[in-house]
Amino acid sequence: MQFQRNELPEGTLIDLYKKLLYPRMIEEKMLFLLRQGKISKWFSGIGQEAISVGVTYALQPDEWIMPLHRNLGVFTGRNMPLHILIAQWQGAEEGYSKGRERSFHFGNKEHYICGMISHLGPQLAVADGVALAAKLKKEEKVSVAFTGEGGTSEGDFHEALNVAAVWDLPVIFIIENNGYALSTPINEQYRCKNLADKAKGYGMEGVQIDGNNILTVYETIKGVRDYCIQNQKPFLIECMTFRMRGHEEASGVKYVPKEMFAEWIEKDPIKNYERFLLEEEIVDNLTLAHIRDELKERIEEGLKASPLSHEEESGISVNSANELKDVYAPVRKAERLIEVDGYVFSKKETRFVDAIKEGLHQSMLKHPNLILMGQDIAEYGGAFKVTEGFVNEFGKERVRNTPLCESAIVGTALGLSLEGFKSVMEMQFADFVTVGFNQIINNLAKIHYRWGQNADVVIRMPTGAGVGAGPFHSQSNEAWFVHTPGLKVVYPSTPHDAKGLMIAAINDPNPVMFFEHKALYRSMTGEVPEEYYEVEIGKARQVRIGWDVSIITYGMGVIWATEYADTHPEISIDILDLRTLMPLDYKAIRTSVNNTGKALVLHEDTYTGGIGGEIAAWIAQNCFEFLDSPVMRCASLDTPVPFNIELEKNFLAKSRLDETIQKLINY
Incomplete structure (x- = not known):
């Protein structure tokens, strides 16, 4: 492996070594803890560290990165505290996701890292959005998204690259080509010679590099970053590499020919870089040993500060109210709710x-x-x-x-x-x-x-x-x-x-x-x-008050229910327009059912699996004491929507509304 120093100062070269070695040593410790049952899952990046470290080192700290499983060097490169990372991997409450996510499926805005999801392709498009934001703000920034060679087969890869090219977005797309998706080799994954060649098809530049050479990765990303900013264009980089362990530890590596390991262990990014530093007399063996001791101590300090230092397994405080609260971001108080403030509008x-x-x-x-x-x-x-x-x-x-x-x-x-x-x-x-x-x-x-x-x-x-x-x-x-x-x-x-x-x-x-x-x-x-106003999300609207039957509905169902009530004055119909389906206004539903004792849930959606089933079940469970009859539903047929107008009329719930109401009234 040939390293090109390119006048990089000794301090930078040594710093790169420390950042390269740190995730490797962390991972070796985590694999030990995995065998002890202290953590439950691990996706190994051994052999691929140069890509994560080189990419992160070449970027500004406020440029967003969308990493994947094998990018521990991104997290350590952004100086995320190790004790919090360990808590994350353990599934502890002190982790970045409060125990709600696994391994590397998390992000943190403070460190400009967007957490992945298990579906590998979607993060590429998120990088498009971040790059668009930089473009709109006129900021000289790029965003970076990682994918594997397997991920390039997904539709999201095509879509994200196409949007970035059409909109001239400063995005760097990184392909970590380690030869295998999980166990599927590249000859069963794609037919082009090099994945970098795909760039031309989208109207962007692309290059294939040695992903195990830390200086090649670093210098390439630096140059590509400048290109993307100056030209406001995306760029595709294919980093050739290999992983020395399985997709995750449980899957093993039996599908990899043994001779491949012998070949790739000679391309280890850390051993080769160490050899370069020694040959160039930038460090000596004593310095390397000192760096290892320093990093080992740092890891031990992180472990001591993490939940893993506890003698018994770290617990987690389970609170259902907190779990439900964190599903949504808090909403500020509306500027004006027309229903409650008495303001006179034109x-x-x-x-x-x-x-x-x-x-x-x-x-x-x-x-x-x-x-x-x-x-x-x-x-x-x-x-x-x-x-x-x-x-x-x-x-x-x-x-x-x-x-x-x-x-x-x-x-x-x-x-x-x-x-x-x-x-x-x-x-x-x-x-x-x-x-x-x-x-x-x-x-x-x-x-x-x-x-x-x-x-x-x-x-x-x-x-x-x-x-x-x-x-x-x-x-x-x-x-x-x-x-x-x-x-x-x-x-x-x-x-x-x-x-x-x-x-x-x-x-x-x-x-x-x-x-x-x-x-x-x-x-x-x-x-x-004519003014600017809000209608509160999560609050239903009482269309009319009645005493014989409640119709709980939304959308076109409100029109059907109102028309029916207008043409059947002999029936006192209470009509509730839900307006919001999530979250539902259960208080308003309860009030309507209490008014009449007979409830009909009406919607245009098909009968089976529609929201009417959920509402009917809630009424049966929570309003049983008010009911004088079973809760009924009126919905469209369980078929696709037909084209012919007569067939469509028959399909729609409106065609069965009178029949259902009469059945309910006469129960």
Whole structure:
């Protein structure tokens, strides 16, 4: 292995050695503790340290890094206290994730490290968002994301690189090519000669380097960082390396030919660098021994300060209230809740679609750090023209057309949030959210619970049937997200609520799924305040008070219930518009059921697995003493949404509403 000193001072060369050796010695200690049962899981980076250490050393301390399993050198390179790292690996309360996450699945904003999730690809797009934030702030910074050669097969790799290239983002993508994903060798993973060659296909530069040569890694990253900043372009670096242990300790290494170990042990990044330092007379053996002793003492001090120093296994204080509290970032008090402050607003008759537009527009004026993203939302104004004219007023930096990369754009939104930006992403149709599902469910929703980082993201979801759009443009999929702790789900039925909830969702520091029924866009009008106001998330609206039967509903169900009540004055119907599906307003549900003793849960979603089942179960369990009949549900058929209008009418819950109400009334 050839090392090029390139006039680096002795102090830098020795410092690099210390930073290279430190994670190796920590890991050797952790493997010992693993065998003792003191920690439960370990992903070894032995043999790959030069990449993590070289990358981190070449960056500024306030530049974000998105590491993976084998990047201990990133954490130590950012000087994270060892005793807290040990607590993290032990699953102790003192760790960065309070015992809620494993090994390296955590981050910390103070050290500009974004914690990975087990799905390896999504972090690449988060780096896009951080780089976009730097670009918008006019800061000379890059972001760095790691992946393995196996991760390059994922769709997120393609999407993240494509977005970075199209938007000219200063991102460095690092591929750690150690020859195996878990056990799958590279000849079963890809067919191109070098992964670095993929860069050209995205319109960016790429290079393959020896990932075991600490000076090569360091100098390459330094030069690439300068290139990305000066040219405002991304760059792909393939680092060739090898891991000397299994994917994780339980998997072993039987699938690796023995001769490979013999070959790669000669390429050990630490032994080779030590040899270079000795040959160049930068250090002697006494100095190397002194450095090892110094680091060993440092590790022992970290162990003594960690929970592992306790004679008995470190306990954790289990508190359900705290667990639930940490699912969401705290929300500041709303600037104005129209329902409670008695403020007199000037109002005008407004369509549903225009109310949403007003909420977005006033929020763009209120928050200079608010970014809108979505397919065709700029000059075209979006599929439903909600953002028409915005690009002329706010510019293309803040109103951004996106490639067809839903997953990457959700990840980008999260990256923006790391740097204090707000974002609203438009799914062109709610149906298309499936290709961004992983980012929403596993990244946005869980991040605050995992390591205290909020995701200030709103995802607009044009939803619903009734317009003859067929199976892929008509689904009601809100129940998918209600099932996910960490998300908030809102679903207005009136122009007033559409505007107020949109503003509230943007002001909320948590990820909000904002459902907008397409059939209401231009058919529903109502009085809407012209001022900037919020409607409280998590608070239902009493549409009308009745005494015979309660209809608990939301979205288009509110329209159906109101129309039915208007045409059946002989039935006194209590109608509750939930407005927010997560969190639910259980107090309002209880009050409505208490009014009538008969409850019908109505929604457009299909019957099985819809939120109606959850609400009905809650009523049965918590309002049993009020009930004069079983809780009933009225929902759409358990089929995809048909295209033919007559079939669609039969599909929708509205076609069974009268039958269900009559059955309930006559029970």
